[in-house]
Amino acid sequence: MDVYEESYPVGFTAVDESGYLSMAAAFDYFQEAAIRHAEALGVGRAPMAEIRQGWVLSRMSVLMEKRPRQEEQITVRTWPRGWEKLFAIRDFDILDRAGIPIVRARSCWLIVDIDKRRPLRPQATMEKLPLNEGRDSLADGGSSLETMEAAGYHPEKLGERRAAYSDIDFNGHMNNARYVQWIQDITDPDALTKAKAMRLDINYLNEIKLGETMEIRTVSVPQGTFIEGRRTGDGQAAFRAKLRLNPAV
Missing domain, CATH: 3.10.129.10 (Hotdog Thioesterase)
Structure with missing residues:
Protein backbone atom coordinates (compact mmCIF):
# COMPACT_ATOMS: atom_id res chain seq x y z
CA MET A 1 0.00 0.00 0.00
CA ASP A 2 2.34 2.73 -1.28
CA VAL A 3 -0.39 5.38 -1.14
CA TYR A 4 -3.33 5.33 1.25
CA GLU A 5 -6.59 6.95 0.22
CA GLU A 6 -10.15 7.30 1.42
CA SER A 7 -13.12 9.15 -0.06
CA TYR A 8 -16.05 10.84 1.64
CA PRO A 9 -18.12 14.03 1.47
CA VAL A 10 -16.97 17.14 3.37
CA GLY A 11 -18.94 17.04 6.61
CA PHE A 12 -20.92 19.75 8.38
CA THR A 13 -18.39 20.12 11.21
CA ALA A 14 -15.48 20.45 8.74
CA VAL A 15 -16.62 23.78 7.25
CA ASP A 16 -16.75 27.33 8.56
CA GLU A 17 -19.46 29.96 8.06
CA SER A 18 -18.58 30.18 4.37
CA GLY A 19 -19.55 26.54 3.87
CA TYR A 20 -16.02 25.62 2.77
CA LEU A 21 -13.41 23.36 4.38
CA SER A 22 -11.46 24.98 7.22
CA MET A 23 -7.70 24.62 7.62
CA ALA A 24 -8.10 22.89 10.99
CA ALA A 25 -10.43 20.31 9.42
CA ALA A 26 -7.84 19.59 6.71
CA PHE A 27 -5.30 18.89 9.48
CA ASP A 28 -7.84 16.52 11.07
CA TYR A 29 -8.33 14.67 7.78
CA PHE A 30 -4.58 14.32 7.25
CA GLN A 31 -3.96 13.19 10.81
CA GLU A 32 -6.53 10.39 10.58
CA ALA A 33 -5.24 9.22 7.19
CA ALA A 34 -1.62 9.18 8.44
CA ILE A 35 -2.58 7.11 11.48
CA ARG A 36 -4.46 4.55 9.41
CA HIS A 37 -1.71 4.29 6.80
CA ALA A 38 0.99 3.85 9.46
CA GLU A 39 -1.06 1.06 11.01
CA ALA A 40 -1.48 -0.63 7.61
CA LEU A 41 2.29 -0.41 7.03
CA GLY A 42 3.08 -1.94 10.43
CA VAL A 43 4.52 1.22 11.98
CA GLY A 44 1.49 2.41 13.90
CA ARG A 45 1.36 3.33 17.56
CA ALA A 46 1.22 -0.20 19.01
CA PRO A 47 4.12 -1.83 17.12
CA MET A 48 6.28 1.26 17.61
CA ALA A 49 5.52 1.28 21.34
CA GLU A 50 6.66 -2.35 21.56
CA ILE A 51 10.17 -1.24 20.61
CA ARG A 52 9.85 1.88 22.82
CA GLN A 53 9.63 4.30 19.91
CA GLY A 54 7.02 6.82 18.85
CA TRP A 55 6.13 9.35 16.15
CA VAL A 56 6.23 13.09 16.90
CA LEU A 57 4.99 15.63 14.36
CA SER A 58 7.58 18.40 14.07
CA ARG A 59 6.56 20.50 11.07
CA MET A 60 3.70 20.71 8.62
CA SER A 61 2.84 22.87 5.63
CA VAL A 62 -0.60 22.85 4.00
CA LEU A 63 -1.55 24.73 0.84
CA MET A 64 -5.27 24.92 0.07
CA GLU A 65 -5.40 26.05 -3.56
CA LYS A 66 -9.15 25.59 -3.63
CA ARG A 67 -11.40 24.96 -0.64
CA PRO A 68 -13.93 22.14 -1.14
CA ARG A 69 -17.43 22.96 0.03
CA GLN A 70 -19.77 21.06 2.35
CA GLU A 71 -21.04 17.76 0.91
CA GLU A 72 -18.52 17.86 -1.92
CA GLN A 73 -17.03 14.41 -2.50
CA ILE A 74 -13.27 14.41 -1.89
CA THR A 75 -10.44 11.89 -1.77
CA VAL A 76 -7.78 12.26 0.93
CA ARG A 77 -4.43 10.63 0.13
CA THR A 78 -1.15 10.20 2.01
CA TRP A 79 2.18 8.50 1.41
CA PRO A 80 5.67 8.31 2.99
CA ARG A 81 8.45 10.17 1.15
CA GLY A 82 11.63 8.82 2.69
CA TRP A 83 13.70 10.91 5.09
CA GLU A 84 15.90 13.97 5.34
CA LYS A 85 18.45 14.08 8.17
CA LEU A 86 16.44 13.38 11.35
CA PHE A 87 13.06 13.87 9.68
CA ALA A 88 10.74 11.24 8.27
CA ILE A 89 8.70 12.84 5.48
CA ARG A 90 5.01 12.20 4.77
CA ASP A 91 3.03 13.93 2.01
CA PHE A 92 -0.72 14.44 1.60
CA ASP A 93 -3.23 15.79 -0.84
CA ILE A 94 -6.97 16.17 -1.30
CA LEU A 95 -8.52 15.50 -4.70
CA ASP A 96 -11.80 16.97 -5.90
CA ARG A 97 -14.51 14.92 -7.60
CA ALA A 98 -12.62 15.18 -10.91
CA GLY A 99 -9.45 13.77 -9.34
CA ILE A 100 -7.59 17.10 -9.37
CA PRO A 101 -5.41 17.95 -6.32
CA ILE A 102 -6.84 21.04 -4.63
CA VAL A 103 -5.05 20.76 -1.26
CA ARG A 104 -1.39 19.74 -0.96
CA ALA A 105 0.71 19.16 2.15
CA ARG A 106 4.04 17.96 3.51
CA SER A 107 4.84 16.89 7.07
CA CYS A 108 8.09 16.17 8.91
CA TRP A 109 8.13 13.67 11.76
CA LEU A 110 10.66 12.66 14.38
CA ILE A 111 11.01 9.08 15.55
CA VAL A 112 11.79 9.34 19.26
CA ASP A 113 13.06 7.01 21.95
CA ILE A 114 10.12 6.98 24.37
CA ASP A 115 12.26 6.38 27.44
CA LYS A 116 15.13 8.77 26.68
CA ARG A 117 12.89 11.36 24.98
CA ARG A 118 15.47 11.73 22.22
CA PRO A 119 15.10 11.65 18.43
CA LEU A 120 16.45 8.64 16.56
CA ARG A 121 17.76 8.40 13.04
CA PRO A 122 14.77 7.46 10.86
CA GLN A 123 16.52 5.28 8.25
CA ALA A 124 15.93 1.96 10.00
CA THR A 125 12.19 2.54 9.99
CA MET A 126 11.79 4.43 6.72
CA GLU A 127 13.84 1.97 4.64
CA LYS A 128 11.09 -0.61 5.27
CA LEU A 129 8.41 1.69 3.84
CA PRO A 130 7.60 2.75 0.27
CA LEU A 131 9.86 5.61 -0.83
CA ASN A 132 7.44 6.99 -3.45
CA GLU A 133 10.35 8.63 -5.26
CA GLY A 134 9.29 11.58 -7.40
CA ARG A 135 5.81 11.75 -5.86
CA ASP A 136 6.07 15.20 -4.29
CA SER A 137 2.91 16.91 -3.11
CA LEU A 138 4.47 20.06 -1.66
CA ALA A 139 8.22 19.92 -2.11
CA ASP A 140 8.83 23.34 -0.51
CA GLY A 141 7.10 22.42 2.74
CA GLY A 142 8.48 21.47 6.13
CA SER A 143 11.07 24.21 6.56
Missing part, protein backbone atom coordinates in the same frame (compact mmCIF):
# COMPACT_ATOMS: atom_id res chain seq x y z
CA SER A 144 11.99 25.69 9.92
CA LEU A 145 10.43 29.04 10.80
CA GLU A 146 12.83 31.48 12.47
CA THR A 147 11.77 33.65 15.37
CA MET A 148 9.96 36.86 14.53
CA GLU A 149 12.76 38.87 16.12
CA ALA A 150 15.35 37.08 13.97
CA ALA A 151 13.28 37.92 10.90
CA GLY A 152 13.40 41.59 11.90
CA TYR A 153 9.78 41.84 13.09
CA HIS A 154 8.44 43.15 16.38
CA PRO A 155 5.55 40.97 17.57
CA GLU A 156 2.85 42.13 19.91
CA LYS A 157 1.12 40.11 22.60
CA LEU A 158 -2.39 39.34 21.44
CA GLY A 159 -3.50 37.56 24.61
CA GLU A 160 -3.22 34.29 26.48
CA ARG A 161 -4.88 30.91 26.04
CA ARG A 162 -5.00 27.94 28.38
CA ALA A 163 -4.96 24.34 27.14
CA ALA A 164 -8.31 22.81 28.10
CA TYR A 165 -9.82 19.33 28.15
CA SER A 166 -10.97 19.41 24.52
CA ASP A 167 -7.46 20.37 23.33
CA ILE A 168 -5.78 17.25 24.72
CA ASP A 169 -5.53 13.98 22.78
CA PHE A 170 -4.83 10.33 23.60
CA ASN A 171 -1.12 11.06 24.06
CA GLY A 172 -1.76 13.49 26.91
CA HIS A 173 -0.78 16.69 25.13
CA MET A 174 -2.42 19.16 22.79
CA ASN A 175 -3.42 17.65 19.45
CA ASN A 176 -1.70 19.05 16.35
CA ALA A 177 -4.98 20.16 14.77
CA ARG A 178 -5.95 22.11 17.91
CA TYR A 179 -2.99 24.42 17.38
CA VAL A 180 -4.56 25.28 14.03
CA GLN A 181 -7.89 25.98 15.71
CA TRP A 182 -6.14 28.38 18.06
CA ILE A 183 -4.56 30.13 15.07
CA GLN A 184 -7.96 30.38 13.36
CA ASP A 185 -9.50 31.80 16.54
CA ILE A 186 -7.06 34.73 16.68
CA THR A 187 -7.39 35.48 12.94
CA ASP A 188 -9.94 37.94 11.55
CA PRO A 189 -12.99 35.69 11.00
CA ASP A 190 -14.20 37.75 8.03
CA ALA A 191 -10.85 37.35 6.29
CA LEU A 192 -10.88 33.60 6.94
CA THR A 193 -14.37 32.97 5.64
CA LYS A 194 -13.75 35.07 2.51
CA ALA A 195 -10.40 33.42 1.69
CA LYS A 196 -10.57 31.32 -1.49
CA ALA A 197 -7.13 29.83 -0.84
CA MET A 198 -4.71 29.75 2.09
CA ARG A 199 -1.43 28.34 3.28
CA LEU A 200 -0.29 27.48 6.80
CA ASP A 201 3.25 26.52 7.80
CA ILE A 202 3.64 25.43 11.41
CA ASN A 203 6.55 24.22 13.55
CA TYR A 204 5.70 22.23 16.68
CA LEU A 205 8.49 23.10 19.11
CA ASN A 206 7.38 21.90 22.56
CA GLU A 207 4.36 19.94 23.71
CA ILE A 208 1.51 21.75 25.45
CA LYS A 209 -0.10 19.90 28.35
CA LEU A 210 -3.45 20.31 30.07
CA GLY A 211 -3.67 23.53 32.05
CA GLU A 212 -0.60 25.19 30.55
CA THR A 213 -1.09 28.79 29.46
CA MET A 214 0.33 30.18 26.24
CA GLU A 215 1.12 33.79 25.49
CA ILE A 216 0.04 34.31 21.87
CA ARG A 217 2.17 36.79 19.90
CA THR A 218 1.55 37.92 16.34
CA VAL A 219 2.82 40.31 13.71
CA SER A 220 1.32 41.09 10.31
CA VAL A 221 3.62 41.48 7.32
CA PRO A 222 2.88 41.88 3.58
CA GLN A 223 3.29 38.15 2.93
CA GLY A 224 1.11 36.96 5.80
CA THR A 225 0.81 36.73 9.58
CA PHE A 226 3.37 35.22 11.93
CA ILE A 227 1.99 33.58 15.07
CA GLU A 228 3.91 32.25 18.04
CA GLY A 229 2.82 30.62 21.29
CA ARG A 230 5.09 30.84 24.34
CA ARG A 231 4.52 29.12 27.67
CA THR A 232 3.90 31.73 30.35
CA GLY A 233 5.63 29.55 32.93
CA ASP A 234 9.11 29.37 31.39
CA GLY A 235 8.88 31.51 28.24
CA GLN A 236 9.66 28.56 25.97
CA ALA A 237 8.15 28.68 22.47
CA ALA A 238 5.62 25.88 21.97
CA PHE A 239 4.76 26.59 18.34
CA ARG A 240 5.58 28.99 15.54
CA ALA A 241 3.43 29.46 12.43
CA LYS A 242 2.91 31.56 9.33
CA LEU A 243 -0.55 31.99 7.80
CA ARG A 244 -1.15 33.37 4.33
CA LEU A 245 -4.63 34.02 2.98
CA ASN A 246 -5.19 33.97 -0.79
CA PRO A 247 -1.49 33.37 -1.53
CA ALA A 248 -0.22 33.40 -5.11
CA VAL A 249 -0.19 29.71 -6.10
Whole structure:
Protein backbone atom coordinates (compact mmCIF):
# COMPACT_ATOMS: atom_id res chain seq x y z
CA MET A 1 0.00 0.00 0.00
CA ASP A 2 2.34 2.73 -1.28
CA VAL A 3 -0.39 5.38 -1.14
CA TYR A 4 -3.33 5.33 1.25
CA GLU A 5 -6.59 6.95 0.22
CA GLU A 6 -10.15 7.30 1.42
CA SER A 7 -13.12 9.15 -0.06
CA TYR A 8 -16.05 10.84 1.64
CA PRO A 9 -18.12 14.03 1.47
CA VAL A 10 -16.97 17.14 3.37
CA GLY A 11 -18.94 17.04 6.61
CA PHE A 12 -20.92 19.75 8.38
CA THR A 13 -18.39 20.12 11.21
CA ALA A 14 -15.48 20.45 8.74
CA VAL A 15 -16.62 23.78 7.25
CA ASP A 16 -16.75 27.33 8.56
CA GLU A 17 -19.46 29.96 8.06
CA SER A 18 -18.58 30.18 4.37
CA GLY A 19 -19.55 26.54 3.87
CA TYR A 20 -16.02 25.62 2.77
CA LEU A 21 -13.41 23.36 4.38
CA SER A 22 -11.46 24.98 7.22
CA MET A 23 -7.70 24.62 7.62
CA ALA A 24 -8.10 22.89 10.99
CA ALA A 25 -10.43 20.31 9.42
CA ALA A 26 -7.84 19.59 6.71
CA PHE A 27 -5.30 18.89 9.48
CA ASP A 28 -7.84 16.52 11.07
CA TYR A 29 -8.33 14.67 7.78
CA PHE A 30 -4.58 14.32 7.25
CA GLN A 31 -3.96 13.19 10.81
CA GLU A 32 -6.53 10.39 10.58
CA ALA A 33 -5.24 9.22 7.19
CA ALA A 34 -1.62 9.18 8.44
CA ILE A 35 -2.58 7.11 11.48
CA ARG A 36 -4.46 4.55 9.41
CA HIS A 37 -1.71 4.29 6.80
CA ALA A 38 0.99 3.85 9.46
CA GLU A 39 -1.06 1.06 11.01
CA ALA A 40 -1.48 -0.63 7.61
CA LEU A 41 2.29 -0.41 7.03
CA GLY A 42 3.08 -1.94 10.43
CA VAL A 43 4.52 1.22 11.98
CA GLY A 44 1.49 2.41 13.90
CA ARG A 45 1.36 3.33 17.56
CA ALA A 46 1.22 -0.20 19.01
CA PRO A 47 4.12 -1.83 17.12
CA MET A 48 6.28 1.26 17.61
CA ALA A 49 5.52 1.28 21.34
CA GLU A 50 6.66 -2.35 21.56
CA ILE A 51 10.17 -1.24 20.61
CA ARG A 52 9.85 1.88 22.82
CA GLN A 53 9.63 4.30 19.91
CA GLY A 54 7.02 6.82 18.85
CA TRP A 55 6.13 9.35 16.15
CA VAL A 56 6.23 13.09 16.90
CA LEU A 57 4.99 15.63 14.36
CA SER A 58 7.58 18.40 14.07
CA ARG A 59 6.56 20.50 11.07
CA MET A 60 3.70 20.71 8.62
CA SER A 61 2.84 22.87 5.63
CA VAL A 62 -0.60 22.85 4.00
CA LEU A 63 -1.55 24.73 0.84
CA MET A 64 -5.27 24.92 0.07
CA GLU A 65 -5.40 26.05 -3.56
CA LYS A 66 -9.15 25.59 -3.63
CA ARG A 67 -11.40 24.96 -0.64
CA PRO A 68 -13.93 22.14 -1.14
CA ARG A 69 -17.43 22.96 0.03
CA GLN A 70 -19.77 21.06 2.35
CA GLU A 71 -21.04 17.76 0.91
CA GLU A 72 -18.52 17.86 -1.92
CA GLN A 73 -17.03 14.41 -2.50
CA ILE A 74 -13.27 14.41 -1.89
CA THR A 75 -10.44 11.89 -1.77
CA VAL A 76 -7.78 12.26 0.93
CA ARG A 77 -4.43 10.63 0.13
CA THR A 78 -1.15 10.20 2.01
CA TRP A 79 2.18 8.50 1.41
CA PRO A 80 5.67 8.31 2.99
CA ARG A 81 8.45 10.17 1.15
CA GLY A 82 11.63 8.82 2.69
CA TRP A 83 13.70 10.91 5.09
CA GLU A 84 15.90 13.97 5.34
CA LYS A 85 18.45 14.08 8.17
CA LEU A 86 16.44 13.38 11.35
CA PHE A 87 13.06 13.87 9.68
CA ALA A 88 10.74 11.24 8.27
CA ILE A 89 8.70 12.84 5.48
CA ARG A 90 5.01 12.20 4.77
CA ASP A 91 3.03 13.93 2.01
CA PHE A 92 -0.72 14.44 1.60
CA ASP A 93 -3.23 15.79 -0.84
CA ILE A 94 -6.97 16.17 -1.30
CA LEU A 95 -8.52 15.50 -4.70
CA ASP A 96 -11.80 16.97 -5.90
CA ARG A 97 -14.51 14.92 -7.60
CA ALA A 98 -12.62 15.18 -10.91
CA GLY A 99 -9.45 13.77 -9.34
CA ILE A 100 -7.59 17.10 -9.37
CA PRO A 101 -5.41 17.95 -6.32
CA ILE A 102 -6.84 21.04 -4.63
CA VAL A 103 -5.05 20.76 -1.26
CA ARG A 104 -1.39 19.74 -0.96
CA ALA A 105 0.71 19.16 2.15
CA ARG A 106 4.04 17.96 3.51
CA SER A 107 4.84 16.89 7.07
CA CYS A 108 8.09 16.17 8.91
CA TRP A 109 8.13 13.67 11.76
CA LEU A 110 10.66 12.66 14.38
CA ILE A 111 11.01 9.08 15.55
CA VAL A 112 11.79 9.34 19.26
CA ASP A 113 13.06 7.01 21.95
CA ILE A 114 10.12 6.98 24.37
CA ASP A 115 12.26 6.38 27.44
CA LYS A 116 15.13 8.77 26.68
CA ARG A 117 12.89 11.36 24.98
CA ARG A 118 15.47 11.73 22.22
CA PRO A 119 15.10 11.65 18.43
CA LEU A 120 16.45 8.64 16.56
CA ARG A 121 17.76 8.40 13.04
CA PRO A 122 14.77 7.46 10.86
CA GLN A 123 16.52 5.28 8.25
CA ALA A 124 15.93 1.96 10.00
CA THR A 125 12.19 2.54 9.99
CA MET A 126 11.79 4.43 6.72
CA GLU A 127 13.84 1.97 4.64
CA LYS A 128 11.09 -0.61 5.27
CA LEU A 129 8.41 1.69 3.84
CA PRO A 130 7.60 2.75 0.27
CA LEU A 131 9.86 5.61 -0.83
CA ASN A 132 7.44 6.99 -3.45
CA GLU A 133 10.35 8.63 -5.26
CA GLY A 134 9.29 11.58 -7.40
CA ARG A 135 5.81 11.75 -5.86
CA ASP A 136 6.07 15.20 -4.29
CA SER A 137 2.91 16.91 -3.11
CA LEU A 138 4.47 20.06 -1.66
CA ALA A 139 8.22 19.92 -2.11
CA ASP A 140 8.83 23.34 -0.51
CA GLY A 141 7.10 22.42 2.74
CA GLY A 142 8.48 21.47 6.13
CA SER A 143 11.07 24.21 6.56
CA SER A 144 11.99 25.69 9.92
CA LEU A 145 10.43 29.04 10.80
CA GLU A 146 12.83 31.48 12.47
CA THR A 147 11.77 33.65 15.37
CA MET A 148 9.96 36.86 14.53
CA GLU A 149 12.76 38.87 16.12
CA ALA A 150 15.35 37.08 13.97
CA ALA A 151 13.28 37.92 10.90
CA GLY A 152 13.40 41.59 11.90
CA TYR A 153 9.78 41.84 13.09
CA HIS A 154 8.44 43.15 16.38
CA PRO A 155 5.55 40.97 17.57
CA GLU A 156 2.85 42.13 19.91
CA LYS A 157 1.12 40.11 22.60
CA LEU A 158 -2.39 39.34 21.44
CA GLY A 159 -3.50 37.56 24.61
CA GLU A 160 -3.22 34.29 26.48
CA ARG A 161 -4.88 30.91 26.04
CA ARG A 162 -5.00 27.94 28.38
CA ALA A 163 -4.96 24.34 27.14
CA ALA A 164 -8.31 22.81 28.10
CA TYR A 165 -9.82 19.33 28.15
CA SER A 166 -10.97 19.41 24.52
CA ASP A 167 -7.46 20.37 23.33
CA ILE A 168 -5.78 17.25 24.72
CA ASP A 169 -5.53 13.98 22.78
CA PHE A 170 -4.83 10.33 23.60
CA ASN A 171 -1.12 11.06 24.06
CA GLY A 172 -1.76 13.49 26.91
CA HIS A 173 -0.78 16.69 25.13
CA MET A 174 -2.42 19.16 22.79
CA ASN A 175 -3.42 17.65 19.45
CA ASN A 176 -1.70 19.05 16.35
CA ALA A 177 -4.98 20.16 14.77
CA ARG A 178 -5.95 22.11 17.91
CA TYR A 179 -2.99 24.42 17.38
CA VAL A 180 -4.56 25.28 14.03
CA GLN A 181 -7.89 25.98 15.71
CA TRP A 182 -6.14 28.38 18.06
CA ILE A 183 -4.56 30.13 15.07
CA GLN A 184 -7.96 30.38 13.36
CA ASP A 185 -9.50 31.80 16.54
CA ILE A 186 -7.06 34.73 16.68
CA THR A 187 -7.39 35.48 12.94
CA ASP A 188 -9.94 37.94 11.55
CA PRO A 189 -12.99 35.69 11.00
CA ASP A 190 -14.20 37.75 8.03
CA ALA A 191 -10.85 37.35 6.29
CA LEU A 192 -10.88 33.60 6.94
CA THR A 193 -14.37 32.97 5.64
CA LYS A 194 -13.75 35.07 2.51
CA ALA A 195 -10.40 33.42 1.69
CA LYS A 196 -10.57 31.32 -1.49
CA ALA A 197 -7.13 29.83 -0.84
CA MET A 198 -4.71 29.75 2.09
CA ARG A 199 -1.43 28.34 3.28
CA LEU A 200 -0.29 27.48 6.80
CA ASP A 201 3.25 26.52 7.80
CA ILE A 202 3.64 25.43 11.41
CA ASN A 203 6.55 24.22 13.55
CA TYR A 204 5.70 22.23 16.68
CA LEU A 205 8.49 23.10 19.11
CA ASN A 206 7.38 21.90 22.56
CA GLU A 207 4.36 19.94 23.71
CA ILE A 208 1.51 21.75 25.45
CA LYS A 209 -0.10 19.90 28.35
CA LEU A 210 -3.45 20.31 30.07
CA GLY A 211 -3.67 23.53 32.05
CA GLU A 212 -0.60 25.19 30.55
CA THR A 213 -1.09 28.79 29.46
CA MET A 214 0.33 30.18 26.24
CA GLU A 215 1.12 33.79 25.49
CA ILE A 216 0.04 34.31 21.87
CA ARG A 217 2.17 36.79 19.90
CA THR A 218 1.55 37.92 16.34
CA VAL A 219 2.82 40.31 13.71
CA SER A 220 1.32 41.09 10.31
CA VAL A 221 3.62 41.48 7.32
CA PRO A 222 2.88 41.88 3.58
CA GLN A 223 3.29 38.15 2.93
CA GLY A 224 1.11 36.96 5.80
CA THR A 225 0.81 36.73 9.58
CA PHE A 226 3.37 35.22 11.93
CA ILE A 227 1.99 33.58 15.07
CA GLU A 228 3.91 32.25 18.04
CA GLY A 229 2.82 30.62 21.29
CA ARG A 230 5.09 30.84 24.34
CA ARG A 231 4.52 29.12 27.67
CA THR A 232 3.90 31.73 30.35
CA GLY A 233 5.63 29.55 32.93
CA ASP A 234 9.11 29.37 31.39
CA GLY A 235 8.88 31.51 28.24
CA GLN A 236 9.66 28.56 25.97
CA ALA A 237 8.15 28.68 22.47
CA ALA A 238 5.62 25.88 21.97
CA PHE A 239 4.76 26.59 18.34
CA ARG A 240 5.58 28.99 15.54
CA ALA A 241 3.43 29.46 12.43
CA LYS A 242 2.91 31.56 9.33
CA LEU A 243 -0.55 31.99 7.80
CA ARG A 244 -1.15 33.37 4.33
CA LEU A 245 -4.63 34.02 2.98
CA ASN A 246 -5.19 33.97 -0.79
CA PRO A 247 -1.49 33.37 -1.53
CA ALA A 248 -0.22 33.40 -5.11
CA VAL A 249 -0.19 29.71 -6.10
